[in-house]
């Protein structure tokens with residue numbers, strides 16, 4: 001077997017590269033490079049796919065999250081509850097927007113926020129006299145978070161639920177698309193994401209007209225009419241070339257989603273019952289995951305990584321260290337042991353080669369090598 005890449009973006013490109021080249025050339029020749037018909041059309045398509053009223057294309061998933069936080073105009077001194085097992089963008093924007101991130105623990109079986117832990121943290125913060133204004137629900141690796149429960153929790157306490165769906169575009173839970181719970185959601189078109197462009201890009205989704213209008217203005221320097229500024233804004237636009245690329249890729253999105261689910265099942269079937277040492281991230285009941293990654297939990301991780309590398313199989317660790325223990329957040333005062341499930345998952349998680357155009361034989365080969373590793 002040849003080398004098995006962790007992710008090969010070129011394989012996807014050659015599935016529909018010609019169509020993308022044509023679409024990009026059209027943009028180049030049209031001469032409208034920002035705020036044009038590609039952006040408008042993509043916003044409309046994706047809003048309708050999710051079943052929300054409004055979408056705003058922005059320059060990245062990070063800025064999508066940032067703009068949501070700014071548009072909500074949370075009170076000064078607000079704390080925002082979020083998982084520590086996520087990409088740093090989720091917490092980075094809280095700090096940049098002027099608020100304090102507070103990390104709740106996850107359910108180690110799903111990798112996502114435990115509603116129970118969110119509740120305990122919320123009550124502790126209140127008892128300390130702190131203001132809590134929002135919760136960011138992240139659907140990690142494409143597995144839906146406990147969104148129905150988080151939504152109820154937030155509604156009952158008048159907190160905003162914000163969704164980070166950067167890894168989960170296309171996923172569903174309880175019969176609803178991820179990204180439609182809560183006040184607004186943010187996705188990313190970073191090249192490795194489920195629905196991606198060939199650079200940076202992102203989108204905000206919401207049913208709330210006021211938030212939509214503010215974000216539309218704020219991603220354009222806060223400009224409400226030429227050279228008049230109503231809000232503190234940013235240069236947060238997405239460009240027409242990237243939107244044209246996503247528009248082509250979206251035609252293949254359902255097919256790719258089905259491939260992701262198929263390949264994830266193939267891995268699970270192959271690995272389940274293979275060795276009790278292997279544990280899985282379990283989708284919630286009633287969830288249709290959008291697998292952006294396929295990850296397992298193992299104790300002998302370093303040894304397994306080395307063994308697979310010798311078989312020319314590339315694996316990766318998402319994430320080796322939780323956010324609450326990152327040097328940048330030293331000032332927040334967290335200690336090792338504060339979020340046991342999160343820390344344990346960081347010690348055990350291992351992502352296997354995964355992308356829609358990975359071949360069945362390649363998955364089977366990876367499974368075979370893992371079987372060999374455990375001596376079965």
Ligand SMILES: *Cc1c(COP(=O)(O)O)cnc(C)c1O
Pocket residue numbers: 060061062063086087089090138164166167187188189190200201202
């Ligand atoms: C990728 C990602 C982001 C940030 O998206 P960018 O487009 O890279 O800015 C935010 N949150 C999560 C969970 C992500 O995976």
